[in-house]
Amino acid sequence: MSARLLRVEVHPDSLFGPENMPYGVFAPPEGEFRVGVRLGNTVLDLVVLLGDPIFARRDLNAFLAAGPARWRTVRDRLRELAETELPVDALHPVDAVDLALPVRIGDYVDFYASIDHATNLGRLFRPDSEPLLPNWRHLPVGYHGRAGTVVVSETPVIRPQGQRRTDSGAPEFGPSQRLDIEAELGFVVGTGSPLGVPVGVDEFAEHVFGVALVNDWSARDIQAWEYQPLGPFLGKSFSTSISAWITPLAALAEARIPLPTQSPEPLPYLRGTDDYGLDIDLTVSWNGEVVAHPPYSRMYWSPAQMLAHLTANGAALRPGDLYASGTISGPEPDQRGSFIELSWGGTRPVTVRGESRTFLADGDEVTITATAPGTAGRRIGLGQVSGRILPARNT
Incomplete structure (x- = not known):
């Protein structure tokens, strides 16, 4: 049985359109912390959406260390996906998640x-x-x-x-x-x-x-x-x-x-x-x-x-x-x-x-x-x- 798909609707006046898509660390209800991006009033779960274990972490540090080429590749892919229908289990209302310190700060x-x-x-x-x-x-x-x-x-x-x-x-x-x-x-x-x-x-x-x-x-x-x-x-x-x-x-x-x-x-x-x-x-x-x-x-x-x-x-x-x-x-x-x-x-x-x-x-x-x-x-x-x-x- 295929996963149910849904397109994320973003209001034209939203400050968080696909040209933005900031990164954060969130936990869905009764779930573990992992990396996501914000699109409109929705958090996209990158573990579910991209299937990449680098995002199954409580901080962004591993992704940050991957460097600019990787940052660009992931951003380009996310902007493409933002224009399509996405799996419902990858989508969470921003008001329904817990947000954590997004990076492990050394200095x-x-x-x-x-x-x-x-x-x-x-x-x-x-x-x-x-x-x-x-x-x-x-x-x-x-x-x-x-x-x-x-x-x-x-x-x-x-x-x-x-x-x-x-x-x-x-x-x-x-x-x-x-x-x-x-x-x-x-x-x-x-x-x-x-x-x-x-x-x-x-x-x-x-x-x-x-x-x-x-x-x-x-x-x-x-x-x-x-x-x-x-x-x-x-x-x-x-x-x-x-x-x-x-x-x-x-x-x-x-x-x-x-x-x-x-x-x-x-x-x-x-x-x-x-x-x-x-x-x-x-x-x-x-x-x-x-x-x-x-x-x-x-x-x-x-x-x-x-x-x-x-x-x-x-x-x-x-x-x-x-x-x-x-x-x-x-x-x-x-x-x-x-x-x-x-x-x-x-x-x-x-x-x-x-x-x-x-x-x-x-x-x-x-x-x-x-x-x-x-x-x-x-x-x-x-x-x-x-x-x-x-x-x-x-x-």
Whole structure:
């Protein structure tokens, strides 16, 4: 008896048409986790659809390691199948499945690539000095984060505790009182690289599989006390959320745009022949109310330059490694991708659901979404990354 077939109907206005088809890891009701792609409001089970054991896993890492030629072959086949009738047992409503962290992350690096964000923070923290530090226009500034606390969207965020400076100048230990977000774009490494061999700007597409939305939750009061002289630590390492769906770079071909003028000209290892930025628009919602529209198109350093700098000292890449752009902000107040900027250090409260707010309270929920131009003449979606704040736990 042949399997029952059904064509997946995709609304013309869907952000998840066959030109998108992001990858994720899902479990159907009473089933095991495996790899799927999203088409409209349906998840396609790649184990059933393609019969390939590489997809019968709880993460995308084996597929990522297979490299660009395999990525293209599978994507082309899936786009062909999306136009046909498919086995019903390969189709699952997106609202009926559980979604997991899509990749097993070995390393996580966070950059500081937005000139508007860096300028805003410079004006906040150093009002009597130049907002940008001397090295900022010469290299993509970044720090090595904690991969073990990267979590999938919808995972609750427990308010972190740490040392905070008091008015007396002495520190105290307790829950963060200035809990913040950072709306970012993450880049998921596919093909690794050998230790000691830098990756050039023009090799970006040979190593990076796709993008994910990122919220790098930040405890500003803990960070402010600890970051001098060595940089972020406990103020950043407690939780970083990423979207459940990884959008392939191939789906963003129409989102490529020229980079802004970089002055002074970057050093040779940060220059390429076909480098580009991305025209991606983010939306930040706080307790269901839209508060910001950060534009990724304003980013100063490109994804390829970030990767080249990350590996310039010979650091190796591994499938599933994640690096993120840093906070995405624009020049206008409603384009700021963090609440420390949006409330200008807490001095200009934001009205959220009729309440005057500066930083996150317990019970608050933040959702970040994004869209980009797609190859079919309509916009595509990058899913969403959401998280709700839970109270600090007693030690």
